Amino acid sequence: MRKNLRRLAVFGLTAAMGAALLTGCGEKSGGGGSSDGGSKDGKVELTMAVWDSDQEPVMNEMAAAYTKEHPNVTVKTQLTTWNEYWTKLEASAMGNSSADIITMNVLHVEEYADAGILMDLTEAEKESDLKASENFPAPLLNGYTVEGKLYGIPKDFDTNAIFYNKEIFDNAKVDYPKDGMTFEEFRKLCEELDAAGLPEGVYPVPVNRNSGQTTYDATIYANDGYILNEDNTEVGWDDPKTIAGIQPWLDLVLDGLSPSLEQMANTDPDSMFQGGQAAMYLSGNYMIPSYNKTLEGKYGIVSRPTFNGKNTDIINGLAFSVSAFTEHPEEAVDFALWLGSKEAQTIQAEAGVVISARNDCQDIYVGTHPDLNLQVFLDNVENAELLPHCKVTSELAQVEKTYLEQAWMGELTLEEACKKIKPEADAILDKMNSK
Amino acid sequence: MGEEKKMAKPVKKRASTRQKKDWAAGYVFIAPVTIGLVIFYVYPFIQNFWFSFNDVNKFNVATFVGLANFKQLFQEPDLLLALKNTLIYAVVTVPIGLGLSLLVAALLNAKIKGTSFYRTIYFLPSVTMSVAVALVWKLIFHSEHGIFNAVIEALGGSGKSWLTTPSTALGCVMIVAIWGSVGYNMIILLAGMQGISKSYYEAAAIDGAGPATIFFKITIPLLSPTIFFVIITGMIGAFQVFDSIYMMIDPMTNPAFNEVKTMNVLFYQNAFMYGYKGYAAAISIFMFAIIMIITVIQMIGQKKWVNYD
Numbered sequence: 001m002r003k004n005l006r007r008l009a010v011f012g013l014t015a016a017m018g019a020a021l022l023t024g025c026g027e028k029s030g031g032g033g034s035s036d037g038g039s040k041d042g043k044v045e046l047t048m049a050v051w052d053s054d055q056e057p058v059m060n061e062m063a064a065a066y067t068k069e070h071p072n073v074t075v076k077t078q079l080t081t082w083n084e085y086w087t088k089l090e091a092s093a094m095g096n097s098s099a100d101i102i103t104m105n106v107l108h109v110e111e112y113a114d115a116g117i118l119m120d121l122t123e124a125e126k127e128s129d130l131k132a133s134e135n136f137p138a139p140l141l142n143g144y145t146v147e148g149k150l151y152g153i154p155k156d157f158d159t160n161a162i163f164y165n166k167e168i169f170d171n172a173k174v175d176y177p178k179d180g181m182t183f184e185e186f187r188k189l190c191e192e193l194d195a196a197g198l199p200e201g202v203y204p205v206p207v208n209r210n211s212g213q214t215t216y217d218a219t220i221y222a223n224d225g226y227i228l229n230e231d232n233t234e235v236g237w238d239d240p241k242t243i244a245g246i247q248p249w250l251d252l253v254l255d256g257l258s259p260s261l262e263q264m265a266n267t268d269p270d271s272m273f274q275g276g277q278a279a280m281y282l283s284g285n286y287m288i289p290s291y292n293k294t295l296e297g298k299y300g301i302v303s304r305p306t307f308n309g310k311n312t313d314i315i316n317g318l319a320f321s322v323s324a325f326t327e328h329p330e331e332a333v334d335f336a337l338w339l340g341s342k343e344a345q346t347i348q349a350e351a352g353v354v355i356s357a358r359n360d361c362q363d364i365y366v367g368t369h370p371d372l373n374l375q376v377f378l379d380n381v382e383n384a385e386l387l388p389h390c391k392v393t394s395e396l397a398q399v400e401k402t403y404l405e406q407a408w409m410g411e412l413t414l415e416e417a418c419k420k421i422k423p424e425a426d427a428i429l430d431k432m433n434s435k
Numbered sequence: 436m437g438e439e440k441k442m443a444k445p446v447k448k449r450a451s452t453r454q455k456k457d458w459a460a461g462y463v464f465i466a467p468v469t470i471g472l473v474i475f476y477v478y479p480f481i482q483n484f485w486f487s488f489n490d491v492n493k494f495n496v497a498t499f500v501g502l503a504n505f506k507q508l509f510q511e512p513d514l515l516l517a518l519k520n521t522l523i524y525a526v527v528t529v530p531i532g533l534g535l536s537l538l539v540a541a542l543l544n545a546k547i548k549g550t551s552f553y554r555t556i557y558f559l560p561s562v563t564m565s566v567a568v569a570l571v572w573k574l575i576f577h578s579e580h581g582i583f584n585a586v587i588e589a590l591g592g593s594g595k596s597w598l599t600t601p602s603t604a605l606g607c608v609m610i611v612a613i614w615g616s617v618g619y620n621m622i623i624l625l626a627g628m629q630g631i632s633k634s635y636y637e638a639a640a641i642d643g644a645g646p647a648t649i650f651f652k653i654t655i656p657l658l659s660p661t662i663f664f665v666i667i668t669g670m671i672g673a674f675q676v677f678d679s680i681y682m683m684i685d686p687m688t689n690p691a692f693n694e695v696k697t698m699n700v701l702f703y704q705n706a707f708m709y710g711y712k713g714y715a716a717a718i719s720i721f722m723f724a725i726i727m728i729i730t731v732i733q734m735i736g737q738k739k740w741v742n743y744d
Contacts, residue, residue, distance in 0.1 A: 087707060090493045111710075115494050201579065210688050262596040265689045266578045395709045397687070405690045 044331045046075045048320075049099035051085040054289050058351035062344050066335055073331050075101070093117045093323070100326040101336055104152045104319045106143040111391045112321070113146040119322040122150045124333045130340050135358050137315070139386040144319045152319025153340040154357035156348065158284040159313050159380035160214045161301045162186075163291065168279040172196035177280065179303045179376065183219070183248055186305035190257040193279050205280040206269035207249050207258040209408045210401070213314050213387055214282040218304065220245035222312040227388040233433060235396070235425040237418040245307070250407060250414055261408040284316075285377045288369065289353060303376045315384035317357055392432045399424045486716035493710035504717035513693075513701055521697045524609060525673035532613045533665055536620035541650060543621070544628045554625070558618040565615075569682030572611045573598065576683075598683060601694035608680050608695065612673070620665050627661030628654060659741045667733055674726050675699055698722050 050059055056079050063075035078099050080088050086108065092098045094117065104112065112118050125132050132141055136154045144152035164177050174192050181189070190204035198204070207215055212227075220227060225242030228235055236242050252258045259272065273281040274294045282304065283291075291299060304313055320339045326332045338344055345356035352368030355377060362381075366374045390396075399421055407417035450458070487504055489497035508514065539557055543550050560568060575582050576597045584594025597603045631654065639649050655662070677699035686692050686708065696704075698718065706715030 090710070091495065094494045094496065111493065115492065115496070117494065261690060262578060262599040265599040265685065266596060268688060392709070398693075398704075398708075401687065402693060409690065 042072045044073045044328045046073060046101060046326075046328060046332055046335060047078050047099040048075055048101035048103070049078045049080065049085070049089065050103050051080055051082045052353075053079060053081075054353050055351075058348055058353065061351075062339065062347050065343065065347060066338055070331075070334075073335065075335060094325070098323045098325055100323055100328060100332040101339075102321045102323055103155070104144070104321040106316055106387055107389045107393050109144055109151055109319070109321070110146050110389070113149070113151045114391070117324055118151045119324045119326070119329065119333065120149045120151065121153065121322065121333065121336065122148075124337060125150055125153075128337045130337050132340065135340070135360065137357065137359065137381050137384075139315050139384055140317045140319070140357055143317065143386050143389075144321075152321040153336050155318040155320050155339065156354035157315055157317030157357050157381070158286045158355065159315050159377045159384055160218070160282055160284050161303055161376045161380075162280050162305070163273060163283050163287075163299055163301055164280045165273070165276060165278065165295065165299050167298055168198065168202060168276065169193075172198060172279070176300060177302045179373075180311070181302075181305045183305045183307045187248065187252065187257075190252060190280075194257055198279065202277050202279065203259045203272075204257045204278075205252060205282070206264055206272055206278050207252050208264060208269045208282075209261055209404055211269075211282075213316065214284060216246040216249050217314045217388060218312045218385070219249070219307040221314075221385050222307040222310040224308075228390060232390045233429055235422060235429065237400075237425065238422040243415055243418050246418075247414055248307075253408055254410055261405060285355060285374065288372070292369075297371060301373050301376055303379065311380070311383050313380040313384045314387050315381060316387040318354075319357075390429070390432070392428050395428050396425050399428065483716045483719060486713050487720045489713045489716075491711075491713035491716065493712070495712065497713065500713070504714045505721070507714055508717050508721060511701075513696055516694075517696050517698045517701045520605060520695060521674055521676070521699075523605065524612070524676055524697060525670055528609050528612045528616065528673050529666060529669040532616040532620060532669060533662065535613065536617045536624055536665070537655075537662075539617060540621045540624035540628060541654065543625060554622070557621050560615045560617070561619040561622075565678045566682055568611065568615060569679050572607070573683050576607050599689055599691050601691045604684055604689075604691035605695045608676075608683055611679055611683070612676065615679075616669065616672075620669070623665055624658065624661055627658045631657045656742050660743055663733075663737050663741045667730060670729060670733070671726055674722065674729070677703060 048059065048063070050056060056077055059077050063077065067074050089098070089102065093112070093115070098117075102112075102118070104118070109118070130153070132150070132153070137157065140154040140157055141150070144150060144154065162177055166176065169176050172193055174189070174196050177186070177189055193204040212220075217227065220236075220242050223241045223245035225239045225245045226236035227242070253260065258264075259269070259277075264272075267275075267277075269278065269281060270283070270287065270290070272278045273283070274291060276295075303311065320336045322329070322332045322336050340358065342358060342360060345358040345361040346364060348354065349356040349361045349364035350368070352365065355362055355365045362378050366378065368374070403412065403417040403420045406412040407414045412420070486497060488499060488501060490500045490503070491497045543553055543557075574580070576584075578584065578594065578596035578599070581594075581597075583597065587594050595603070597607050635653050635657070636649060639653055644652070676697055680695060680697060680700055681703065684692050684695055686704070699722070702715050702718045702722070705711045705718065
């Protein structure tokens with residue numbers, strides 16, 4: 001009996017290993033998909049790489065609508081989770097196994113365009129009736145234009161706002177935040193909450209060191225400071241105006257109105273807000289589906305605090321790009337352009353997950369969550385700056401992390417930290433520019 | 436080793452048809468693993484070696500640059516820190532892990548009830564996904580909701596944020612590594628212990644040796660080949676530590692990340708966070724050389740203490 005059991009175990013293990021090997025190989029050869037779209041009978045199958053599972057259904061819906069108009073073209077979505085999306089794309093980008101349509105973001109478009117992975121869509125856009133410059137917000141189009149050439153059709157965008165937990169405000173008997181508060185009023189509100197005595201472990205507002213996009217990036221711009229100069233040769237961290245744009249946020253941390261950096265490293269601030277440990281949190285509209293999982297109906301949205309009299313915000317957005325290695329360039333480009341059409345972006349907007357980039361489709365989003373004031377996100381667009389980015393963003397981010405964290409923990413003053421960032425960050429930019 | 440030599444002799448003679456058939460069968464049996472090794476280890480290794488002499492961008496486009504990557508490596512500001520962390524990690528986790536595994540194996544080798552139950556329990560960490568293990572331990576060390584702090588506070592101490600404090604973060608990771616390695620090593624050591632002939636123990640007992648003397652004078656020397664194996668594989672594994680650190684110490688939000696960087700984390704950072712794949716390849720080749728040297732030293736050193744009789 002015992003011997004048989006052992007034999008069985010060995011057999012089972014071998015079978016499992018064999019199966020793993022086989023499926024491992026299978027995935028590799030099957031993952032591409034674009035190579036076998038055989039067009040002999042006029043049928044073309046395009047693949048579209050996406051990372052957001054919340055959006056996959058609506059992407060499929062858009063694809064189906066396109067196929068209805070173009071019966072010879074079918075589009076298959078290829079979902080890869082965010083954590084592996086770019087790694088996988090990097091590995092497959094230069095080969096013909098890459099997807100035909102690539103969901104692109106602002107942080108990556110420049111290096112992908114430079115490496116010749118993305119198709120130049122400038123001419124195709126001009127010949128089409130898309131009229132991109134009229135129909136899309138300028139910062140987004142600029143974000144996907146590299147050296148004068150267009151490499152992506154804007155898909156959606158996000159801007160930021162204050163999310164607040166109604167229950168915490170009700171219990172503390174503090175009035176809800178209002179639209180258009182100044183930063184001073186915002187801080188006063190935090191102090192009021194603190195004075196009202198929040199329950200243990202609950203804070204007025206987590207100020208996430210790791211998310212300049214929702215907090216200090218915008219106030220730096222509002223204060224006429226800068227993070228990266230126009231031609232990406234120098235950072236602006238040591239500019240006194242930049243420092244003054246960050247300081248009020250940092251003060252919230254140092255004065256205990258925000259959880260400490262260590263607490264936010266143990267539990268990330270998004271989870272804190274979701275778990276009812278934060279009265280307010282600055283976040284983008286893309287977080288709404290996540291927040292709704294635990295807080296639906298229990299939170300509200302108001303516009304970001306103004307700074308230096310300005311309501312500057314940061315805009316970021318995705319686009320549809322076409323792989324330069326696609327075997328069906330004509331169909332892929334046509335599909336990408338169609339994805340920018342009113343028809344496609346209406347389908348996307350109605351799903352209520354993201355704000356469609358197209359100007360005449362943005363309003364649809366506002367109606368998708370009637371209990372939330374989503375108009376705030378649209379109002380921000382005209383005062384929004386594009387998320388600062390260059391080809392070495394992730395490397396710069398580590399330098400910023402090293403020193404800003406020390407400021408967040410009170411080990412360095414903000415000025416000292418920013419002055420230390422400057423030479424190291426500039427050296428990284430020099431290296432980038434010398435290549 | 437000796438046995439292999441003896442078996443190799445008849446092969447030199449002309450092979451009969453029958454022997455050839457046997458070989459064919461043998462090749463068929465080793466084929467799945469060999470093919471897997473060639474595809475997933477040998478080929479990538481050769482490519483990696485080649486990449487270390489190239490400037491390789493994110494998209495695997497290589498331009499030959501000679502030794503530039505290695506030159507850069509020796510000017511790397513984090514190199515000494517990463518080497519130091521890796522060394523501390525190896526020097527602490529391997530001996531402590533070995534000691535504990537020996538202890539557990541010796542206890543489980545005794546005739547007590549429920550040994551297979553305990554064996555299963557101790558082996559569980561080895562069959563658990565490392566990501567899951569890291570996440571659970573992250574919760575244990577959590578500054579506010581962690582059991583670790585709760586216990587310390589119950590005992591009258593004061594808790595702290597263990598994983599974000601540079602001086603304690605690496606220690607936490609090492610505790611997890613030791614905890615995770617005991618089960619696997621224990622199984623190997625136990626197998627070794629069960630291969631020791633009972634007659635030695637009987638003779639020792641008749642001569643009046645106590646349990647400690649028996650353990651140190653009989654078990655350990657006769658177990659030395661197995662112990663050597665555990666140390667070698669443990670060292671190689673320790674020098675390659677990555678996943679537990681990466682999972683427990685987040686690169687973007689944890690302030691301790693830079694302080695606990697090991698060589699493989701440095702590799703990952705350059706290869707996959709920054710996209711300098713050629714430079715990262717050079718780091719990995721450098722690590723390969725270090726691990727090889729350490730293993731060779733151990734191979735030479737073993738002659739002094741490993742007993743194969």
